[in-house]
Amino acid sequence: MTAAYRFIRALTGIFVLSWMRIEVEGLQHVPREGPCILAPNHQSILDPLLVQGVCSRQVATMTKSTQFATPVFRWFLGLCNAFPVRRYRVDAQAVRVVLRTLNAGGAVCIYPEGERSWDGSLQAFRPGTIRLLLRAGVPVIPVGIDGMYDVWPRWRSYPRLGREVRLRFGRPIQFGVHRDRLDREVAVPSAHARLRAALLELSGEATRPVYIESASVEAGPTADGTQEVILQEERTARS
Amino acid sequence: MSLAAFLYLCPECGHDPLLEDRGRVRCPDCLRSFELGSGGTTILVSEAGGEGAEIPAATLAGRLDAVRRERVGRVEGSGSDGGLHRTSRVSMRIAVQEDPIHRNGALLGFVERRGPRRLGTLSLRHDVLQFEGVDGEGVVWRLLDLRAVQSTSSSVQVSPRTGGVVTFRFDGDSPLRWEDLLKSALRSTWRSAGRGEILEFQPRIRARAEIG
Numbered sequence: 001m002t003a004a005y006r007f008i009r010a011l012t013g014i015f016v017l018s019w020m021r022i023e024v025e026g027l028q029h030v031p032r033e034g035p036c037i038l039a040p041n042h043q044s045i046l047d048p049l050l051v052q053g054v055c056s057r058q059v060a061t062m063t064k065s066t067q068f069a070t071p072v073f074r075w076f077l078g079l080c081n082a083f084p085v086r087r088y089r090v091d092a093q094a095v096r097v098v099l100r101t102l103n104a105g106g107a108v109c110i111y112p113e114g115e116r117s118w119d120g121s122l123q124a125f126r127p128g129t130i131r132l133l134l135r136a137g138v139p140v141i142p143v144g145i146d147g148m149y150d151v152w153p154r155w156r157s158y159p160r161l162g163r164e165v166r167l168r169f170g171r172p173i174q175f176g177v178h179r180d181r182l183d184r185e186v187a188v189p190s191a192h193a194r195l196r197a198a199l200l201e202l203s204g205e206a207t208r209p210v211y212i213e214s215a216s217v218e219a220g221p222t223a224d225g226t227q228e229v230i231l232q233e234e235r236t237a238r239s
Numbered sequence: 240m241s242l243a244a245f246l247y248l249c250p251e252c253g254h255d256p257l258l259e260d261r262g263r264v265r266c267p268d269c270l271r272s273f274e275l276g277s278g279g280t281t282i283l284v285s286e287a288g289g290e291g292a293e294i295p296a297a298t299l300a301g302r303l304d305a306v307r308r309e310r311v312g313r314v315e316g317s318g319s320d321g322g323l324h325r326t327s328r329v330s331m332r333i334a335v336q337e338d339p340i341h342r343n344g345a346l347l348g349f350v351e352r353r354g355p356r357r358l359g360t361l362s363l364r365h366d367v368l369q370f371e372g373v374d375g376e377g378v379v380w381r382l383l384d385l386r387a388v389q390s391t392s393s394s395v396q397v398s399p400r401t402g403g404v405v406t407f408r409f410d411g412d413s414p415l416r417w418e419d420l421l422k423s424a425l426r427s428t429w430r431s432a433g434r435g436e437i438l439e440f441q442p443r444i445r446a447r448a449e450i451g
Binding site for chain 2: 043064065066068069074078083084085086087088089090091093094097100114115118119120121126127128146147149150153154155156157160204205208
């Protein structure tokens with residue numbers, strides 16, 4: 001862990017802890033060394049600081065490129081070990097950075113939903129993210145964030161203080177190595193379902209009054225002849 | 240932004256828009272008010288002069304979606320051509336270049352270099368997206384020429400086939416509404432053009448081939 005990262009981690013820890021009461025479970029599931037990918041659900045702009053703040057090892061977080069627009073933010077994100085991803089195109093460079101970091105034994109954090117949820121529930125995952133997890137072939141630690149929507153939802157201009165937040169790190173999911181593209185496409189639906197089930201459980205959404213009851217994924221041909229993944233969700237209201 | 244960015248019309252009665260009122264939003268029609276609840280992911284919905292109930296935000300999102308689908312083509316966006324229409328004040332920035340970012344001598348990635356902010360109005364007219372600047376200059380994009388659509392924080396971004404990425408920040412309107420509207424219009428346009436059902440909108444629009 002670099003000195004700059006340690007400093008930012010300490011600073012954000014003080015900052016964040018003064019705002020909310022945090023409960024953390026399952027940190028033992030994060031390997032102390034060796035490559036791994038953290039995959040949290042995304043409820044709030046503060047999620048990355050929270051995950052990095054409680055995690056005992058340095059994590060490189062995939063962050064949308066627009067966050068790097070100003071020199072101040074670019075400098076700050078550099079201290080946080082974040083790297084940009086251009087979401088408006090297929091970003092091969094972001095994929096290279098992920099694989100390079102993992103090959104060097106590092107930890108990467110990627111938010112499978114790709115953006116913050118508007119309503120706090122788990123959104124559809126980016127198919128490209130699932131493919132990347134399969135290509136990387138390293139342990140994937142699902143991270144359930146519960147309560148950050150209560151603190152600072154996407155649509156709100158400022159946070160609320162004194163809320164309870166829970167972070168639950170789940171058991172590592174081993175998807176295996178899928179270097180072949182066709183092999184990955186075949187594996188996408190089950191990988192998607194496994195990660196989704198884990199995040200629904202860890203984030204507490206599975207026990208909320210409304211949740212995604214089932215999420216089946218089917219593959220089908222696209223206009224350009226490649227396989228594509230369609231997520232079918234059924235929401236159930238218990239009350 | 241405020242709750243009106245998420246609940247851009249009343250999820251209970253469909254009135255459009257909701258009015259902002261000191262941290263909450265209120266429907267002038269059914270008189271319900273909405274504010275962030277304390278149940279984790281809930282919205283406190285209060286009847287006029289009555290008690291409030293904590294409703295899961297996802298439930299309200301589902302109701303809003305149902306109301307929106309019912310309204311499409313009838314109230315909002317009922318153009319004479321049967322397509323979706325809306326106009327809003329926006330600030331627009333176009334990025335046609337990208338800057339590399341390096342760290343410790345290694346290429347980390349790229350960041351779009353955005354041009355100057357331009358104020359104007361953004362209009363969706365069936366299958367055309369048009370920006371008219373206050374300076375009188377405008378840009379027009381056919382929906383069939385868009386390569387990707389996504390929301391980012393409080394903005395909506397589109398990527399034309401001609402290149403670059405265009406960011407719209409809305410003045411007094413919801414980016415979520417515009418994202419939903421654009422996606423509905425794109426689905427309709429793609430279908431009409433025989434390009435199939437759109438499966439995803441980013442990083443690029445991908446459609447499922449129509450199987451006859």
